[in-house]
Amino acid sequence: MIVRPLALCLTLLLAGAAAAGDIRIKDLVEFDGVRGNDLVGYGLVVGLNGTGDGLRNSPFTEEIMANILERLGVNVSGEQFRPRNVAAVLVTASLPPFARTGSRIDVTVSAIGDAKSLLGGTLVMTPLNAADGQIYAVAQGAVIAGGASAEGDGARVVQGVPTAGAIPAGAWVEREIAFDFAAMQQLRLALRSPDFTTAERIERAVNRAFGRSVARMEDAGTVVLDIAATGARSPAHALSRVENITVEPQRKARVVVDQRAGTIVMGADVRISRVAVSQGNLTLRIDERPLAVQPNPFSPGETVVVPRTDARLEEETGTGLAELAGGTSLSEVVAGLNALGVSPRDMIDILKSIKAAGALHAEFIVR
Incomplete structure (x- = not known):
């Protein structure tokens, strides 16, 4: 058996582009009030091919099925029915901003019982509630599951996740979010990645586009837009101009x-400062060679197995210290690391050591 604790396997080294480039403001910020709302509902998927919930293990499935049948005029009180073609599910969706009554949204369906697959199932009419408890949409339709499964007497094969699926445009919006966007006098632009330099650049770019002071930076994550100062007919017209203005965002070295x-x-x-790095590999080799000892012929005794273990610890000969010159660009940093002649997995340990030595000038994030 060979164990290499320091020699790691193949990896992929990805580097960012040399320049960030100009990005539209709509891709850098969230507009105050322009946001979606999460919806959730509890429903039933029917029409499954024997892959539904086992009602002995999922009594809530039997309960909701009885409620649905009773609402349809079918009395099932005291009846014993245990079909395998139904499954209890949670239905989730996101109500987009400015969604109007009668529009359609996508929904996601996920089994919560012991159903094996939702393939071929149909979601029965399911109300979707928001955080305030109000019903904002109703979902129904055929479920498109995201996997496949096959089962025999002695084996079962599953690919993907057949217990979750989606219904494109599967819900009708029944209620609108009460929000008077047209009456807003000021609008806040919330940066997705707060940064003082980026916020200041957005302020200057917006003011330059309108030819007067209409935007003001409050902090690293907020730029306030004065709707009245823009001279636009409505906040929607003002935002249609602001969101397409381009700026170059400033990002942290990471x-x-x-x-x-x-x-x-x-x-x-x-960036890295001038530093010298040495890296080597350890190899631990363990060989088991047990020896069987037999007693002499026609003599009392028994066979004994004598363990024999050969353990060796070897260290590969390296090239000594390798000097990395201070990098002034990403390409120079990558070239300096590649000059060490190690795999990118070994570079992870090298980068940790360089950071600990204070020579790596970037935020170091380990996931």
């Missing part, structure tokens, strides 16, 4: 490492 996948992502602003 290195993100995923140790499980062996992935390294480096931003364009990552």
Whole structure:
């Protein structure tokens, strides 16, 4: 058996672009009040091919099925019915901003019992509630499951997740969110990644586009837009101009490492100071060679197995210290790390050591 604790496997090194470029404001901020709302409902999927809930293990499925049948005029009180073609599900959706009554939205359906698959099922009419307890949409339709399963007497094969699916445009919007957007006098632009430099650039870009002071930076994550000062006919007209203005965002220098996948992502602003690095590998080799000892012929005794273990610890000969010159660009940093001649997985340990030595000038994130 060979164990290599320091020699890691193949990885992928991803580097950010050299320049961020101009990005539209609509891709950098969220507009105050322009947001969606989450909806959730509890329903029943029928028409399954024997892959539904086992009603002995999921009594809530039997309860909701009885309620639905009674609402349809079928009396099932005291009856014993245990079909395998129904499944209890949670239905989730997102009500987009400015959704109007009669529009349709997508829904996601997920089994909550012991159903094996939702393939071929149909969701029965399910009300969808928001956080305030009000019904805002009603979902119904054929479920498109995201996997497949096959089962025999001695084996079962599952690909993907057949117990979850979606219904495109599967819900009708029945109630609108009360929000008077047209009456707003000021509108806040909330940066998705707060940064003082980016917020100041948005302020200058908006004021330059309107030719006067209409935007004001409050903090690293907020820019306030004065709707009246824009001279637009409505807040919607003002936002239609603001959201397409482009700015170059400023990002923090950041290195993100995923140790499980062996992935390294480096931003364009990552820099290192001049540093020397040495890296080596340890190899632990353990060989088991048990020896059987037999007694002499026609003599009393028994066969004894004598364990024999050969354990060796070896260290590969390296090239000594390798000097990494201070990098002034991402390409120079990557070239300096590649000059060490190690795999990107080994670079994870090297980057940790460089950061600990104070030579890596970036935020180091390990996932």
